[in-house]
Amino acid sequence: MPVHMGHPGVYIEELPSTVRTIAPVTTSVTAFVGHTRRGPLNQPVRITGFAEFERRFGGLTAGAPVGHAVHQFFGNGGGVAVVVRVARAGTGEEACVALESTEGHSACPVLEIRAKEPGGWGSGLRVVVDQDTPAPDATFNLQVLDPRSGAREAFTGLSMDRGHDRFVEGVVNAGSALVRAKALAEDRPDPSGTVSRPFADRLPDLAVDLQVKIGAVEREFTLYRPGADGEAPTDVTGLALLLERKLRALPDAPGKHTYAGVRVIPFGRRLQVVAGSTDPGDVVRFIGEAANDLGLETSVNPPVFPLSGGRDGEAPGPRDLIGSEAEKTGIQALRDVPDVNLLSLPELAGYDSTEDMVTVISAADRLCRDQRIFQLVDAPAAWTSVDAARAGIGAFDPVRSDHAAIYFPQLRLTDPLTGRLGSFPPSGAIAGVIARTDGERGVWKAPAGTDARLAGTHSLAVPLTDRENGLLNPLGLNCLRAFPVAGPLVWGTRTLAGADALDGEWRWVPVRRLALHIEESVYRGLRWVVFEPNGEQLWQQIRLNASAYLNDLFRQGAFKGTTPREAYFVKCDKDTTTPSDIERGIVNVVIGFAPVKPAEFVIVKIQQIAGDLAL
Incomplete structure (x- = not known):
């Protein structure tokens, strides 16, 4: 606040900075949507490791590729994932x-x-x-x-x-x-185990022989032996300690812990006797007249009350995956989740109908455009040859999006559930490679090449030659290749809109992802502009903030050019924001950048110079 000057002298006032920084957003948080063994339905859960996935979603499940995709994601360098469990409508029941x-x-x-x-x-x-x-x-x-x-x-x-x-x-x-x-009512639930009648202030004679049966194992013992068992207990707590010690000393059935782990709990003037077991059948029963006289058996229940009736939901169909935007189900559950950059739907690869697959990809593309997400599409598992891939890629023409890329073929991995080799959709591993590349080089570096190794991959379902790769690459189909020494690699970096025949502006995966990164960072970093006075002072601050952010990217190598003027520009002035715009409360910011495009073809010219024949 302004300093009040009341006397001659020197005054100091701290002024807040008018410079606001634009912080870069995340680039490789991956959302996985599909069937899992457990977990909350249609609720996004953020996890940071596969151990957390096992705890929250039940780990790997046969016939559910999402678990394997998450496992491959973290195994290839992924750091943060968002998992949405989806099941077929009307299936699944809670125990x-x-x-x-x-x-x-x-x-x-x-x-x-x-x-x-x-x-x-x-x-x-x-x-x-x-x-x-x-x-x-x-x-x-x-x-x-x-x-x-x-x-x-x-x-x-x-x-x-x-x-x-x-x-x-x-x-x-x-x-x-x-x-x-x-x-359901106001009465308390009965305790588990066997509960006695209330004991009087003065305990009865405890020197009695008792019979007890836990499950199918029956034993007999003397509750209290004068002299051998020390002083006789005088209260319920002492009686509980004596009875527990006696029961634990009885022999168990082989492999059982029902007697050895028994617990006797005093509460008020009563005792509760619980078998040392989580088997509902191990009920504690005191038998005979002596036990009845002591009041050791008035309420008999199992040591634990088991939940039952739980039923796994069936794998979701196309409609379940697409979900409802109003109810935030399926992929639509991601609409309110910030910082999601990549989307993987590994179950689509197993669909018999390419039409169903395209329908889901189309719905996911609308989500990706709204949320600035990039979709990683798995080629259908039915593409078991190069000819099948060439014949089938035409079915994806309706979803030739620059917000998606498709990868072929599937990966051959050792299935941890069976120990045998199996084929799995590659999108989880690709997302991990992207996360690793972003961390090591930046979002502008193509997630492909000799550095883009697919960790944990034994082989590829369809080995490709250079010639076969050359047939698929122009179609916008990113190939996975295996090379000697290097092993399995990502060997393509085109978007679905990157086919040669389309000649699209957003052909390359790193260019599109860099643009999404800049858009989201600037969108968040300029929120402070809303409701500020729309004039030259505001425009200057916008130019300063945006230029500082872009210059930082330039220094990291994100743009083409040797100087900032060649690499990017920011315009926000009277030319971009007219008096008419000001009247309507609009400020226009125009940002341009020159992306570094990947070198897809390396051409080497070799010239041999013959010796001088005259010599």
Whole structure:
């Protein structure tokens, strides 16, 4: 704020800078859309490694190429991916369990626990309930276990009262990554395991023989031996420790941990006995008159309540992949996601109908143009020869877009699921190569050549010769080649609009991607201009900001030319923004740049000079 000058002297005022920088945006964040084993449906999830994909989406799945594409992406240098799980409409179901309560003397469902995402994975979840809380007569604890992944979630002090600050729905639904809860009544769910009657203040005689059966294994033991077991317990906590020690000392069935891992939990004046197992069949039952006299068996439940009924969704069809823009499903779920630069739809390669494939690519192209995304298209798996590729490329004429590139053939990789070689769509690996190239050289460098090696690739489904490559390249079909020593490489860098017959302006992949990068960076970097006074001072600031950003790209080698004047220009003045534009609130900025185009053909002339015959 201005300094108030109240006396003669020297005043210091700090002035904010009027220079605003345009920061470059990301270039290689890749979106993968398709079928996965698990994960939220039609919700973009950003991941930074394949281990995270395994945790969130279930890892590799037979018949679902998205998992393999993501694996190849990170294996070839990719850093960040956005995954959207899509399933065929009307398929897939969430596993669930309805927990019952006998507090009202007749068993009835009171709490529904449902897997957070559809799929058979949810049928492996287990729920444990106990009432070991500071208020054992009113609240309860809930644990969710996933034995396959080892994940465990615990929620304590839950209430079935909707007015309580620990109401079960609010706590579980906000904090769980595995399940959702829905209260069906006001009674609490019964604890898992076997629950005793309330003990009196004075414990009964404990020197009794007990019979216990867990699952199919029955054992007999003496609860308390005077002298051998030390002082007799005088409260419920001491009784719980004694009973747990005795049960754990009993022999288990071979390979079982039901007795050795048993837990006895005191809560209030009661005991809860839970087998050391996640098998719902391992129910703890105390047998005989002595056990009945002690009140060790009034409520008998399995040690865990299993979720069931989960069903995997079927692989999505064309309509499912295209999705709904209004409902943000399928590829349309990416419309609200910032910083997505590449799009891979590896399932398209397996379509029997090229027409369906083109339909999805066309819808994806509209998304890519709106969001400034570049689409990586996999050639159909049916193209098993050069002749098939030459005959089939004509079907892609309706989608000859400069926002897409198609790659042929498929990659031969060792499938981690089977250990055998299989053919896989290459777009995931191509996206990884692009990310690696962008990081090492820049978005203006063609992601092809001897540096564009396809890591982890054993071979190519269709080996190509120079002559065959020469037949496909002019058609705008980017070839993957294998060379001695170098191995499998990306050997093409044309967009779908880059066929020789089209003579398009955006023939090259790096030129189009550089333009998209500049457009998005300038779009974000000039947002501050909105609502500023539209005059020469504003135009000068725009020119300064944009020129600084482009000059930085020029110094990195993004443009052709030896001087900035030859490489780029920025115009924003009275010639670009007329008085009529000013009246309508418009400021026009014109940016031009001279891209460096890839050297697709290297011509070497060799001349031999014969000796002087006169000599």
